[in-house]
Every structure is written in structure tokens, then in C-alpha cells.
Amino acid sequence: xxxxxxxRKWRPRTLAQVVGQEPVTKTLANxxxxxxxxxxxxxxxxxxxxxxxxxxxxxxxxxCLSDDQEKPCNSCSMCQAINEGRALDLVEIDGxxxxxxxxxxxxxxxxxxxxxxxKYKVYIIDEVxxxxxPAFNALLKTLEExxxxxxxxxxxxxxxKIPLTILSRCQRFDFRRLTKIDMVGKLQDICEHExxxxxxxxxxxxxxxxxxxxxxxxxxxxxxxxxxxxxxxxTQVSEKLGLSSDARIYELAKHIxxxxxxxxxxxxxxxxxxxxxxxxxxxxxxxxxxxxxxxKAGAPDTADFPQDxxxxxxxxxxxxxxxxxxKVIKLFAQIDFRADSQSTLSMELALVDCSLLAAERPQxxxxxxxxxxxxxxxxxxxxxxxxxxxxxxxxxxxxxxEEPPTTKIAQAAIPQPPQSIEQIRQHWGxxxxxxxxxxxxxxxxxxxxxxxxxxALEDDTLVLGFYWDFQRAKVEDxxxxxxxxxxxxxVFGVPYRVRxxxxxxxxxxxxxQQARDPLVNEAVKMGARIIEEEPNE
Amino acid sequence: xxxxxxxxxxxxxxxxSxxxxxxxxxxxxxxxxxxGKATLAINLAQALNCEQGIEPxxxxxxxxxxxxGKHADVQIIGRLPxxxxxxxxxKKEISIxxxxxxxxxxxxxxxxxKHRVFIIDSxxxxxxESANCLLKTLEExxxxxxxxxLAANxxxxxxxxxxxxxxxxxLPVPANTIEQELVEHRQIEPDKAKAxxxxxxxxxxxxxxxxxxxxxxxxxxxxxxxxxxxxxTSLDKRFDFATKLAAQFNKNRDSVEEVLRLWLDWWRDxxxxxxxxxxxxxxxxxxxxxxxHSEGYNxxxxxxxxxxxxxxxxxxxxxxxxxxxxxxxxxxxxxxxEERIKRPSA
Numbered sequence: 034x035x036x037x038x039x040x041r042k043w044r045p046r047t048l049a050q051v052v053g054q055e056p057v058t059k060t061l062a063n064x065x066x067x068x069x070x071x072x073x074x075x076x077x078x079x080x081x082x083x084x085x086x087x088x089x090x091x092x093x094x095x096x097c098l099s100d101d102q103e104k105p106c107n108s109c110s111m112c113q114a115i116n117e118g119r120a121l122d123l124v125e126i127d128g129x130x131x132x133x134x135x136x137x138x139x140x141x142x143x144x145x146x147x148x149x150x151x152k153y154k155v156y157i158i159d160e161v162x163x164x165x166x167p168a169f170n171a172l173l174k175t176l177e178e179x180x181x182x183x184x185x186x187x188x189x190x191x192x193x194k195i196p197l198t199i200l201s202r203c204q205r206f207d208f209r210r211l212t213k214i215d216m217v218g219k220l221q222d223i224c225e226h227e228x229x230x231x232x233x234x235x236x237x238x239x240x241x242x243x244x245x246x247x248x249x250x251x252x253x254x255x256x257x258x259x260x261x262x263x264x265x266x267x268t269q270v271s272e273k274l275g276l277s278s279d280a281r282i283y284e285l286a287k288h289i290x291x292x293x294x295x296x297x298x299x300x301x302x303x304x305x306x307x308x309x310x311x312x313x314x315x316x317x318x319x320x321x322x323x324x325x326x327x328x329k330a331g332a333p334d335t336a337d338f339p340q341d342x343x344x345x346x347x348x349x350x351x352x353x354x355x356x357x358x359x360k361v362i363k364l365f366a367q368i369d370f371r372a373d374s375q376s377t378l379s380m381e382l383a384l385v386d387c388s389l390l391a392a393e394r395p396q397x398x399x400x401x402x403x404x405x406x407x408x409x410x411x412x413x414x415x416x417x418x419x420x421x422x423x424x425x426x427x428x429x430x431x432x433x434x435e436e437p438p439t440t441k442i443a444q445a446a447i448p449q450p451p452q453s454i455e456q457i458r459q460h461w462g463x464x465x466x467x468x469x470x471x472x473x474x475x476x477x478x479x480x481x482x483x484x485x486x487x488x489a490l491e492d493d494t495l496v497l498g499f500y501w502d503f504q505r506a507k508v509e510d511x512x513x514x515x516x517x518x519x520x521x522x523x524v525f526g527v528p529y530r531v532r533x534x535x536x537x538x539x540x541x542x543x544x545x546q547q548a549r550d551p552l553v554n555e556a557v558k559m560g561a562r563i564i565e566e567e568p569n570e
Numbered sequence: 571x572x573x574x575x576x577x578x579x580x581x582x583x584x585x586x587s588x589x590x591x592x593x594x595x596x597x598x599x600x601x602x603x604x605x606g607k608a609t610l611a612i613n614l615a616q617a618l619n620c621e622q623g624i625e626p627x628x629x630x631x632x633x634x635x636x637x638x639g640k641h642a643d644v645q646i647i648g649r650l651p652x653x654x655x656x657x658x659x660x661k662k663e664i665s666i667x668x669x670x671x672x673x674x675x676x677x678x679x680x681x682x683x684k685h686r687v688f689i690i691d692s693x694x695x696x697x698x699e700s701a702n703c704l705l706k707t708l709e710e711x712x713x714x715x716x717x718x719x720l721a722a723n724x725x726x727x728x729x730x731x732x733x734x735x736x737x738x739x740x741l742p743v744p745a746n747t748i749e750q751e752l753v754e755h756r757q758i759e760p761d762k763a764k765a766x767x768x769x770x771x772x773x774x775x776x777x778x779x780x781x782x783x784x785x786x787x788x789x790x791x792x793x794x795x796x797x798x799x800x801x802x803t804s805l806d807k808r809f810d811f812a813t814k815l816a817a818q819f820n821k822n823r824d825s826v827e828e829v830l831r832l833w834l835d836w837w838r839d840x841x842x843x844x845x846x847x848x849x850x851x852x853x854x855x856x857x858x859x860x861x862x863h864s865e866g867y868n869x870x871x872x873x874x875x876x877x878x879x880x881x882x883x884x885x886x887x888x889x890x891x892x893x894x895x896x897x898x899x900x901x902x903x904x905x906x907x908e909e910r911i912k913r914p915s916a
Contacts, residue, residue, distance in 0.1 A: 036591055036592050037595075038594045038595065038736070041709075041710065080729055080730045080733045081733050085709075127703075127705070127706035127707070129699070129702030129703045129704075129705055129706065130669075130670065130673060130703040130706065130707075132699075132703075159705075159706055160702055160705050160706065162702075163698075163699065163702040163703070190730055246733055248733050248734070249733050252733070252735075252736060252737070255592075255594070255736070256583070256736055256737075259583055259586050259587050259590070259592060260579075260582065260583050260586065294845045295845050295846040295847050298842060298845055298847040298850065299847060299849075299850070302847070302850040306742075306744070310739075370725060371723070371725045371726065378834070378838055378876070381838070381841070381842075382873065382876060382877070385841060385845070385869060385873050386873070388869070389869065389870055389873060551804075551805065551905070552805065552901070555804060555805035555806065558806075559806075
């Protein structure tokens with residue numbers, strides 16, 4: 034192409050020009066001035082942080098012919114040859130394309146020849162993580178003790194794929210992601226030379242979108258420059274980046290928290306049809322919701338929003354509970370856009386989940402109250418009192434009574450203890466589930482699940498009818514009976530005693546009901562046999 | 571003349587770069603299927619090699635040869651046809667061998683045109699080796715070489731690949747634009763044009779081929795009907811269908827994915843209708859059926875089945891046993907409550 038793109042044109046040519054990697058460049062500069070250059074370097078770090086560029090600079094610096102302290106000079110014949118890519122002694126190998134053992138053998142063969150014009154032969158192996166295992170191993174000996182005229186520079190983005198034996202033979206330098214300040218500085222430099230007028234805010238935005246990779250930032254800058262000419266505004270840039278600082282984020286947040294699903298769906302679809310990047314939009318949304326959380330928690334300063342927005346947030350935050358808010362944030366923050374990035378489906382589902390969350394919650398609270406295991410925050414009364422009261426209540430009641438207890442104290446917060454066998458049967462499944470993990474081998478629930486039913490309630494004694502003697506004997510055993518009794522109190526809040534009897538399995542109606550399940554029907558048709566049934570929840 | 575429809579921004583960017591002589595050496599066109607990525611890439615190749623000027627004229631010998639895929643300097647690299655299995659589905663990946671061929675060809679001077687252009691179609695099918703193999707060439711290709719990657723979803727590409735390209739995003743084409751194009755330039759009846767423009771969801775290529783080929787929309791509705799029947803049939807039939815689909819999967823992966831995506835769209839529509847947002851549905855021609863069916867489910871059921879389809883798609887991609895995956899999917903079809911359908915008012 035006629036002109037090079039920014040990231041090639043503005044590749045750093047001296048160590049001082051490499052931005053944001055002071056620990057690396059300083060060490061290398063010191064090594065160069067003291068003449069203590071190692072024979073193998075390994076540069077690793079995320080994309081666009083200067084690994085390949087530093088490798089080339091290093092190659093120039095050790096071969097530079099000038100007498101200056103500052104190396105490389107970029108003016109001597111050697112430096113120029115390397116800059117133009119025609120130096121025979123700089124061998125840049127694409128490790129991902131030449132990854133086999135044969136290429137490494139070839140390298141081993143040629144490395145012994147003395148350099149042609151330079152002092153050192155420099156081998157830069159880029160994308161070294163893609164070498165095959167035999168290739169790595171073939172390299173080991175050469176890497177450890179190369180001929181005195183050879184220097185290796187390995188560069189990779191994926192350090193974890195490099196064998197330890199290679200790592201220990203190299204001097205390793207970790208390149209960091211660039212900070213925003215470093216990046217803005219470099220971008221400003223480019224803008225000056227290219228005659229681009231850009232506000233620092235604009236460059237700030239670009240730097241943020243590039244997430245620490247200078248190459249990404251330079252690419253973005255060039256693209257914006259090509260689209261809008263040398264003079265562009267903040268709004269143009271945010272439009273190009275798909276950053277939607279628009280009101281629809283607030284709108285959607287409001288719909289989510291008000292559980293207005295259809296309005297929320299409409300917002301999502303309008304955003305998508307306007308061609309905004311949903312990933313960015315979602316990010317903005319999560320940030321806003323996080324702000325709400327901060328405001329709700331009483332730390333509006335951490336939210337980093339303008340004052341008028343914060344006051345608006347305060348209103349919105351007042352209408353929702355902390356748990357709701359955190360759940361909503363989780364739902365939206367977890368969206369994975371990798372599967373289909375353009376489709377609105379992921380966000381729509383998250384939105385619907387929010388409404389489902391609201392529908393599920395009341396049930397959960399009830400079941401929690403039923404299992405008075407620990408006093409919940411809502412319960413004002415301390416637990417021991419409750420139990421005593423309930424106990425009294427139950428003892429006062431006649432066993433067969435269907436009516437609720439007459440003496441009710443603080444009943445609002447305390448769940449009603451089950452007074453009839455029907456109520457116990459209703460929650461039998463929950464009780465059995467609660468028994469999971471109890472008993473000597475943690476299988477108490479299995480003994481109860483399909484082997485017995487609650488037959489009757491006699492005073493404070495619950496009669497369990499077992500179908501088989503084995504289970505009856507087991508549960509009759511004092512050890513197990515205590516466990517069951519304890520669990521009964523936990524779940525129903527009443528200290529029942531347990532008596533076990535043997536009853537014939539008489540569950541014709543229930544079996545039929547179960548068999549009505551189309552899945553079971555089909556399975557039976559296909560020759561399945563019902564071995565064990567679990568109560569439907 | 572640039573013949574990409576509904577992408578003014580992208581065309582503007584490329585035209586501007588051409589005029590100012592600042593074309594990058596590597597582009598990444600991102601956009602959903604059928605949105606016009608390949609058309610734009612071919613246009614760009616024509617513009618670079620056109621004998622008339624810097625616009626693709628579409629008339630000169632070079633432009634015609636590129637359009638016909640006969641130009642020696644414009645290569646399209648995609649998944650090779652899979653000759654191993656019976657049906658002519660493409661292979662799963664773009665292999666490292668293909669990329670090595672590209673590298674070799676890139677080293678040669680242009681043969682008949684001015685620039686060598688390599689178009690890598692559906693770049694997300696580059697496997698790990700081939701993607702890494704491309705990196706160095708992509709960063710600093712020889713002069714007079716342009717590499718264009720086409721991808722539906724750049725999140726699936728290596729970040730190191732994306733960072734080396736100029737990323738150009740092609741947005742879904744607005745339905746009105748498609749409708750207008752079909753009516754004005756392709757002489758399609760307005761009602762049909764309207765239906766096609768919605769069904770394609772911004773992928774104008776589908777709308778155009780549907781308008782040229784009656785079979786495409788017909789096949790689509792046939793498939794949809796088949797899928798809808800599954801909901802009410804017995805488990806036997808569902809399993810039969812799963813077996814059939816799994817057999818098809820072994821021959822041609824993409825077609826199965828298409829079926830599942832179709833189904834996913836259908837259930838998304840159900841969800842939207844259920845929540846009272848009928849204006850955003852995909853299957854505009856089936857709105858009545860959708861309304862009727864949505865009565866039979868509650869939101870949670872629809873939600874869970876959508877998740878099941880998505881899980882199935884993901885598992886298929888991860889090489890799970892296709893028959894098992896599909897059978898599990900069949901088992902999780904929620905039961906529609908027929909009574910609620912009979913009495914829609916209730």
C-alpha cells in the first residue's frame with residue numbers, strides 16, 4: 034500500500050521511544066551501556082505493548098556502528114539496514130508459521146555461520162508460543178549455549194504455553210499494558226506529526242477503548258482520522274466507538290428496576306436497530322447500575338457520575354432493595370456476548386430473568402420462614418421464645434383440629450406450625466430434601482424418600498408408615514429417629530416424636546397420577562420399568 | 571460504483587482511504603451473515619485493481635474478472651469442501667496449509683492487476699494454528715498486498731489478529747432500506763418485499779436470494795412447521811427427529827445449526843409476544859400463530875427452553891455427541907397447555 038498504517042509508521046525506533054515499559058527499557062539500556070547483553074531474551078505481554086519493536090531496537094543497538102552513548106543511532110548504515118528490513122544478520126522468524134522441528138534444525142545449522150556484516154546475528158522468534166513441542170526441545174541446547182555471535186529474542190503473548198526449560202534459559206521481560214496517560218502522550222505525538230487536531234478528551238476516550246494496547250489505539254485513531262478528516266469532535270468519536278452515553282441506558286435501568294419488561298425490551302431493540310454496539314451498551318448499563326449500588330450504599334462519590342445524575346439515581350435507588358439491585362447487576366454483568374454478539378437475545382433474556390427473579394422470590398422467602406433454622410432479619414422475636422410458644426400452642430391444640438391455633442402471639446412473623454397431617458404431607462418433599470446429607474453415610478433422605486409416608490398425627494407423635502421392613506427398622510433405630518425428630522423440628526418448628534409402622538404400599542391413585550406424566554408414559558411404552566418413585570415437588 | 575447496499579459509513583471510510591492513499595494493509599469486516607461483507611470486500615478488490623480509476627467501475631475487464639472470481643490476484647480463502655463425508659458440507663476449519671499457501675502467494679508480485687488481495691471468508695473458522703500462522707503476515711505484509719478478513723463475530727478471533735486489522739463494522743441493514751431496494755431495483759411485489767425484509771433481520775443477502783429463489787422462503791416455513799409439530803407430538807417422534815438431525819449433523823454441521831437458530835428465533839418471538847412486544851419479532855408472517863401458541867406457556871417455560879437451545883448449540887460446537895445433545899433438547903421441550911389455547915380468553 035502507498036502509505037503505512039500508523040502502527041507501522043510510528044513504531045518506536047529507540048528504547049526511549051518505547052512508551053510505558055520503563056522497567057524493561059531501563060534494564061536493557063543499562064545492559065547495553067555496560068556491555069552485558071545476555072544471549073537470550075524472552076519478551077512477553079499482551080498485544081500491542083511493544084515486544085517486537087523492542088526486539089528490533091535491541092538488534093539495532095547491539096550492532097550500531099556509531100560511537101554515541103545513545104544507541105541505536107538510527108543513522109549508521111547498520112541501523113538503516115535494519116530499519117529498512119534488509120539486514121541479513123537480523124533473522125526474524127515467524128514462530129507460528131515455521132513451527133516445526135525441521136525449521137528449528139535449519140536454524141541450528143545456519144546459526145553457526147558468522148554474521149555477514151554485523152557484529153551479532155540476532156534471531157527474533159515472534160509468536161514463539163506456537164512452536165511444537167519437539168521444536169521447542171530441539172531449540173533447548175542452542176538456546177542455552179549459542180555461538181558467541183548469536184543473540185535470541187523470543188516474543189510471545191501467551192507465556193503459559195512456553196515450556197519451563199525454555200523459560201529458564203532466557204532473561205524474561207514482562208511487558209505491561211500501557212496506562213492511559215502513556216497512551217494519550219503517544220497519541221498526541223502522532224497527532225502533532227500527522228496534523229491532526231484532537232482534544233485530549235478525545236484521545237482519552239480512544240485510549241480507554243484500546244484497553245492498554247497501543248496498536249489498537251493507533252488503529253482507532255487512524256480510522257477516525259480517515260472517516261472524519263483531521264478535525265473531529267468528541268461526539269463523532271464516541272459515535273464511532275459505539276459508546277452510547279445516551280439517555281437510553283438510564284431509561285433501561287429504570288425499566289429493569291420497575292420490572293417493566295415490555296418497555297425494557299423495546300429499549301433494547303431500539304438500541305440494536307440504531308446499530309449501537311450492544312456490548313458497549315451493556316457495559317454502560319452495568320456501570321450505571323453499579324453507580325446505583327454505590328448511591329444506595331451511601332457512597333455516591335465512588336460512583337463517578339455528574340451531580341444531577343446522582344440525584345436522579347438517588348430517587349431510583351430508593352425504590353429498590355439492595356439484594357434486588359445486586360442480583361440485577363449480576364445478571365447483566367454475566368452476559369456473554371461471545372456466542373452471538375449482534376443478537377439482542379442475551380440482553381433480552383437477562384431482562385426476562387429479572388422479572389422471573391421477582392416472581393420466584395416470594396416463594397423462597399416463605400420456604401425460608403418455614404424452616405426456622407436461624408432467625409431471619411425480618412423476625413423481630415428471638416428464636417428460643419418462638420419455639421417455646423409454638424410448643425405450648427401445639428400442646429394446647431387437639432391433634433385432629435384443622436383450625437389454626439387460637440392463642441397467637443407475634444404470629445405475623447412466625448410461620449404457622451402445621452396442625453394437620455395434610456399440612457405435613459404437603460411439605461413432606463421439602464422435609465425429605467432437608468434431610469439430605471444426614472445420617473452416618475449422609476443418606477437419610479434416601480431412606481425416607483420413597484419408602485414411607487406420613488400416616489397420622491397423634492398428639493405430638495407423627496406416625497410414619499413404611500412399605501418395607503428394612504427402612505422401618507433403620508429409622509426406628511434410636512440414632513436415626515433422633516435425627517428425624519430433630520429435622521422435623523427444624524423444618525416444621527414443632528418438636529414431634531416419631532413412631533414407625535409398617536403399611537402396605539397402597540398408592541394406586543398416586544401411581545396413576547405419576548404415570549400420567551407423558552415422559553413416564555413414553556418410557557414405559559419403550560419398555561421401561563418403574564423401580565422407584567420420587568414425590569413430585 | 572460501490573454496490574453494497576445500506577452501508578454508507580463503511581463505504582465512505584474505504585472511499586476516503588482510497589482517495590487519500592491511506593488504505594491499510596489489513597481490514598477486518600465484521601457483520602452478521604448475509605449483510606454484505608463479501609460484496610464489500612470484492613468491491614474493494616475491484617477498486618484497487620480497476621483500470622478506470624479509484625472507484626470500482628464494474629465494467630472494465632479487471633472488475634469483471636474479479637466479480638467472476640477469475641482474477642489471478644484476488645483470492646478468496648474459505649473452508650474447503652469436506653470430501654471425506656458423503657455430503658458436500660464444508661470442513662470445520664481453515665487449515666494452516668491454506669494460510670501457508672496465502673503467505674507464499676503474497677510474496678509474489680501481482681500477475682495481472684495492481685494489487686494482490688486475499689479475502690479470508692468467515693475468519694472465525696481459522697483454527698489456532700492457522701490464525702497464529704497468519705499473524706506476522708497480517709502485521710507486515712509485502713507491499714501491494716491487501717488482506718481482508720470477514721467475520722460474523724470478532725469476539726471469536728484471536729485478539730492479536732483483531733488488533734492488527736482496521737476493524738470495519740457492517741451494521742444490519744434497516745428493513746426499510748431492504749424493502750426499498752427490493753421493490754425499486756429488483757421488481758418484487760411490495761407485500762413480498764416487506765415480508766422478506768423483515769425475515770432476513772438485516773441480512774440483505776438473504777432477502778435478495780429469497781426473492782430470486784422461491785424455494786428458500788418455502789423451505790424456511792416448512793422447517794418451522796416441522797419444528798412446531800415437534801412440540802405436540804409424542805416422544806417417539808421427537809427422538810426420531812433428533813436421530814435424523816444428528817445424522818445430518820455428521821454430514822453437514824452448518825445446516826443443523828441453522829435449524830436450531832431458526833428454532834431459537836421462533837422461541838424468542840414467543841417470548842416477545844408473551845411480554846407484549848410483538849413489533850420486534852422476526853417471523854412477522856406468523857404473528858397469529860405466535861400469539862396463539864404463546865398462550866400455552868408461561869414466561870419461565872419459554873425462558874428455560876431458550877436456554878436449552880442455546881446450551882445445545884454450544885455443546886454441538888464443543889463436539890459433544892450430537893444425538894445425545896439433541897435428544898436432551900427434545901426432552902426439555904415444555905408442554906403446551908392445550909386448554910389454555912382452546913380458551914384464549916382464560
